Amino acid sequence: MNCGKLTESIYERSVIKVVKTNSTENSKFYDGAGLGADCAVLADSRMPHNTDAMCAGSATGQAMASGRDKKVIVRAYLAAVNHIIACCANKAVSGLQYAHANITVAIPEKMREIKVRSMIEAVSVQAEDTGIPILTCNVQVLQAVAEPVVTCVVNAGIENKSDSNLVVLRKRALIGEDIVMTKWLGLEGTAVIAQGSAETLCKRYPADIVEEAADFYRYLSVVSEAATAVKSGASYLHVLREGGIFGGLWELAAANGVGLVVDLKRIPVRQETIEVCEYFDLNPYELMAGGSLLIATPNGGELVRALEASGVPATVIGRTALGNDRVIRHGEESRFLVPADGDQLYRYYARALRNC
Secondary structure: OOOOOOOOOHHHHHHHHHHHOOOOOHHHHHHHOOOOOOOOOOOOOOOEEEEOOOEEEEEEEEEEEOOOOOHHHHHHHHHOOOOOOOOHHHHHOOOOEEEEEEEEEEEOOOOHHHHHHHHHHHHHHHHHOOOOOOOEEEEEOOOOOOEEEEEEHHHHEEEEEEOOOOOEEOOOOOOOOOOEEOOOOHHHHHHHHHHOOHHHHHOOOOOOHHHHHHHHHHHHOOOOHHHHHHOOOOEEEOOOOOOHHHHHHHHHHHHOEEEEEHHHHHOOOOOHHHHEEEEHOOOHOOOOOOOOOOEEOHHHHHHHHHHHHHHOOOOEEEEEEEEEEEEEEEEEEEOOOOOOOOHHHHHHHHHHHHEE
16 A cells, blocks of 8 residues: 555545444544544533532543454554553542543555454454543555554543542542462463464464464453452552563552562463463463453452452462562562563564564
8 A cells, every 4th residue: 555644435435335234333423533633523412411420520541452353453442542541540539530642643655455444443352341532543655664653542531539639539549458460471462372373373272272372362341340440449559561471560569659578379361371381491480471460459369359259260379568678579589570671472473574
């Protein structure tokens, strides 16, 4: 395809039509933006009229994703949605209002239209499932990119049941609270690698293992576990993604001014992730972990039971502690956690590019 914006015909049939036909919610809102109008305006018909609920303003979640996998736009969309969900769960607000997503995709010249259409279809279906519609989707063909690069921004109005103009954060993670992790480490990275190198991995592992790993995309939303955590009185939610579980633990401690002690053996991991990382010599603890939450809570056991009752596996992996030390224990051995030095998924990309 030629550089610059998509042609009118391609944009109409492979973006607008696909976005609308795969989501009822998308079709309601997408008419505001289109060819020559990269802007949409929402009417106030969905504004709450309850005088007890005062609008506290807006929240924005942003995320990026890159890669050749067919769900690269889905990954950026869900990462942005997850940030919004966790942000609002950490605030004294009653809920989201008029949330919507704005997506920008940069694609290389060599990419075929059918691939673009399949990526747009995947995110449109996801938007229908998630309930946060796509308001705009801008696709640009650029010489400077070798693979798709996606940015997604989710904007949402939020309600506050107080008279203050300030949206007050709920209590942060306190010293001595349990740290609960949902699902398993490295889900997003495992899915991307397994899909991108399926043929290579199948030479060593059974096809069903590779297929299951490639299907980890189904775990990337944290909406359900965030809702359960809030209902269970969790203190603080942190979305895992770049830098893996180790990066997320460091961020949680830094954001709350606490130390932590984590048992390495208790961090949940799927066998598929172990196999994929072993093949490409990657550290699974630093592999992109979209789809999992870290939750600080006074009673981790109760939260784990509530999450499992809702169908979400979870584990207490450690506790917050006094001071700034971030300690990882493995049996009788202990070591200090250090800031994540990038993400292992990019190490995989570098190797895959060299082998092309």
